[in-house]
Amino acid sequence: MTSTNSADGGFARLRAEFELPEDFHPSVLAEAETVVMDPSVLAADRADETDLPLVTLDPAGAKDLDQAVLIERSAGGFRVRYAIADLAAFVAPGGPIDRESRRRGQTLYLPDGTVPLHPPVLSEGAASLLPGEIRPAVLWTLHLDRDGELLDAEVRRALVRSTEQLDYASSDPVALHPSIAALPEVGTLRRELAVRRGAVEPQLPDRMIGANGGDWVLGMRPRTRLEAWNAEISLLTGMAGARMMIDAKIGLLRTLPEPDAETLDWLRGAGRALGIDWASGTSVAELLAGLDPRQPESMAFYTDTTRLLRGAGYTSFDGELPETVTHAGIGAPYAHVTAPIRRLADRFAAEICVAVSAGEPVPAWARDALAGLPGQMSASDLLAARVEKACLDQVEAWTLAGRTGETFEAVVLRAEENRAEIMLADPPVMAKCAGENLPEGRRIAVRLTAVDVDKRKVSFERA
Template structure:
């Protein structure tokens, strides 16, 4: 794979110019750091229930230090029991204090190829709050019992002391499951994960299997673009998080207080447009087949599938957050998931999860939701939507920058590409090697087709690459 060498005058070896462009903070103030240091006390002093006997394990990308979730899955009769421990930021962050105020300004952790911009000081996010193996930690512990179909029948959540026993990554777990040597706490993951995926399709969940670009390398190796691998374990692990988020949403709706992640249903015109796109791509779509069922049956390796996945992103526009206290909002559903859903499983990296967790803890214990949480709910939707927008723009800028760096010396070269989406004068294309997305000039380019394109221009400063059909 072609690489752009770090240290070149064009790139200055890193992404400092993007940090400056987006005005990203490069540190925490002294009062925030001081409070974070003081908050990292032994959780046994403040948390009563001891669940350290649970053999929890974490599954994260290699080298991750900000570990939000640990799990233990087991059979329960002909069903399952999920023990899901979530990092408990509520025991460390004082409402209205310096860490809380700074977290509200940031909204979430931003990830750049040369280092992240964390939501919380690393002494918490990578230390005292992180569910690191062998360490006793305070956690928001979810216990979810499911029947033989994978449907939840009982949910309980409370604060507890936990201790993760192992830290795994996706590829290690995938290999262990295939070899029959997986840790006992996750041997049920394939069966439960498949059941939950089947339920997702029946709910109408929309999953797009588009290749996800990622920036690799750095330091002396240079920067390169590749794909972020997604194996079965990644998908099954995500289902456990989604299960918990849906359980949290149900709890909040029943209590008529909380904050949900929402997405409106696609309108009839959008569905009709997608059907016309499928027909143009030669994809058969029976009348009785839902969008979810259609997408689940496509082969992601085929170019027409990638083109239809890209078209389907139109159905997923308009995601946001909805808070309420008392009267329920007109819509509580996330159309992409096919059910009500709330963010509760990543509080180290995302602000809203801490507040949603406090709502669920109170509801599960039949207590009043703390007033400081109620007071924050109306402001969370705008704060998180603004933060999500910034995170998306930063991620896109980093990828666009590496694309421009990599392609700057290849103007005039030809590449094989797939047409993802097209209008009369140009198209959005995916170059397959190296993995680059760009615009291609050309009239009436056929969506879903493989074509040869020529790189006509690269603007490193504006992070733009342009192609034409060869």
């Protein structure tokens, strides 16, 4: 990591620029305070599954805990119990919380704090699957064979009690908690199946912003094995939910069309230019799985591959299946059902799955919302992406302020005729660099030519 020269006020100007809400309307807070005191939230018709030794696994310090998991071996393979926070128990259709959550769409994460989807009394309190607390949940039971393939799934409402809050930083992937001791095996099997399905997953490391004293700092964090395995459980559940909704011909899917031939031809050309051996008959997924993420040409190819993931959206349907029901990046139909505290769509998709699994009609409030959800979620996704980029751009500018004229080592990620997208080795800044025919996938020296902190822009040229 590298220290920054951050301006006074942190991200307040950015929050104002994007008109991010500072708090919830009093009516929303009042409804939240009332509902968390309502005993009927726990007294509804729910199975008592509080004896299940579920655990949560999240980034250190997380309070909005959506999921708790238990993985058991069975005679035929594995059984996954996956409890998801049941926000529908707290959110009255058409009420203040419902209306405000539809306006927000999802929780926004900024370095100096979140803009939550729901009031913290819910998202970090009564709805969160905190350890030792009885909580209403949507409980998935997923049966897998010995190869990790899904055999069948069911979902119902339950009361659960997480036994422990685990985090990625302190959990040992070799000696995991007994409730997730089988996670490495299941996660590995599911990742192997993902490659066979054709799932496209560029292994680009996450750029992070953290605090160091009074400064904001940039860092790089590669995805750990534990995070990758845990993500497979969420993906598995999302695929099971999508299949339920497709079979019932009602639902909300996350979709992405298959890439066209022209895009694939372009990607093959990019691979050849980088010196990547792409054997005939090898899928994009298989090729990505075999690359070394530490090599600069791999980073450049990962960046090129993100072009295949453009165009993802949300598709709702009721009575007739849409033309596209799959997500090409996952290689299967998929739905968001596992993060209702942080994402609007999950509350509605989970409600549909509960009804379908029980053979009951989908509640009118969930059915009526379907038409508007794709637009609401797409708008919130766009805002979240813009806010995340603005935060990174701001810290990059703070980091490089006063260093104009210095030379840095960089990797060329994507080259055009007169400029390229580069990533510095230290600090991990991603920016545009001027220069003709810059060698994609190669390390070069670049010179910082300008920094504009107010506009959050930095410029480079080849040294």
